[in-house]
Amino acid sequence: MSHHSTNPISEEHPAHPLSALGWNTRVETAFDAVAHNAPHVLLPARVSEARRGAVGVRLPGHETAALSPEVRRAAEADPFTAPTSGDWVAVRRSGDTWLVEAVLERSGTLVRQGVAKDSHDQVLAANVDAVLICEAADQGPNVGRLERFLSLAWTSGAAPVVAVTKAELAGDRLPEVVELVESVTTGVEVHTVSAHRGLGLDELSARLRPGATWVLLGTSGAGKSSLLNALAGRPVMETGAIRDDRRGRHTTTHRQLIAMPGGALFLDIPGVRRIDVPGDGSGLERAFADVNELAERCRFRDCSHGAEPGCAVRAAVDEGELDSGRLERWFRLRREAGWNRSRGDARLRAERRREWKRNTREGREAGRLKRGL
Ligand SMILES: Nc1nc2c(ncn2[C@@H]2O[C@H](COP(=O)(O)OP(=O)(O)O)[C@@H](O)[C@H]2O)c(=O)[nH]1
Ligand SMILES: [Mg+2]
Ligand SMILES: [Zn+2]
Secondary structure (H helix, E strand, O other), X not given: OOOOOOOHHHHHOOOOOOHHHOOOHHHHHHHHHHHHOOOOXXXXXXXXXXXXXXXXXXXXXXXXXXXXXXXXXXXHHOHHHOOOOOOEEEEEEEOOEEEEEEEOOOOOEEEEOOOOOOOOOEEEEEOOOEEEEEEEOOOOOOHHHHHHHHHHHHHHOOEEEEEEEOHHHHHHHHHHHHHHHHHOOOOOEEEEOEOOOOEOHHHHHHOOOOOOEEEEEOOOOOOHHHHHHHHHOOOOOOOOOOOOOXXXXXXXXXXXXXXXXXXXXXXXXXXXXXXXXXXXXXXXXXXXXXXXXXXXXXXXXXXXXXXXXXXXXXXXXXOOOOOHHHHHHHHHHHHHHHHHHHHHHHHHHHHHHHHHHHHHHHHXXXXXXXXXX
């Protein structure tokens, strides 16, 4: 073996073949736990795209993997467990196909709240470290939408960063736009960028640490693909008047886990049109940290910030410190979160009931078998 390595560090610590895809010690531990007891030889792989009944994986080469019967059954019983973009999985070779034998424990998930009454929450992406929320400078900004995106991001456990895109189109309004964005993004970094003019890209690139997995959130036309291309320094995504769904795009599957020059990864997930605030209200409260801070100073611990005396929230509105629109949106989002939570609970109860019935039926059958009936 040659010892003329140009990089002595990598010789001491040879990089894992999957490190360019975000492999780290946490994932390694999760994989070892699964592979250790497996009857087959398993390999780790990262899901770049979920399809019907199969996934596109990186091994690190591009492959398609079918779901093993166990993984498929688990996914049918609980769609939350189905392998999705960004998931780390254990695969094995079976004949001339790859099979996903297990989905490794996730560090966090970006979940879209189920909208229909009986619909399940949908995992948009797994193992996401950071979310880049794009809001176009020339169309708003829509602060209510930003608050929803921020709630979603915080709930996932990933850190949000906001990009005000197409900055040059805002002209003189730019400072006002950025100020509005900052008024609803307490504790979140805001970058002003222009993909077309190359503005703010270096600063944003510096935030993209090697091995970190990012997801872009924003409405169709917000400039997400253009920004990604500008950051990548090459066309990795199609831009412009292309429908933001699977059918309308001509990008090939291997483009769905995009490695940036600095070593960060971007997951391309289906466009999210409607953001329902998750029933788990923790992300929402984080997105409204400024309001919550005020609420701690209310005289009554259970203050509803209505007409009670000593309400610090209402006082802040009266003094012009807190925008009354933001307060109204907080009330509305909390109500929504409450509805979604109770709906989720009802769904969970129904599922438990079904499972209990199934188990007792199986139990009865097992008992009958044992007794030789
Ligand atoms: N003027 C200007 N237009 C931009 C910029 N970034 C994106 N656009 C345009 O905005 C439209 C939507 O961009 P795209 O990246 O496809 O948005 P996406 O739907 O969020 O991926 C396209 O016509 C882009 O050319 C920018 O920095 N400046
Ligand atoms: Mg796009
Ligand atoms: Zn109050």
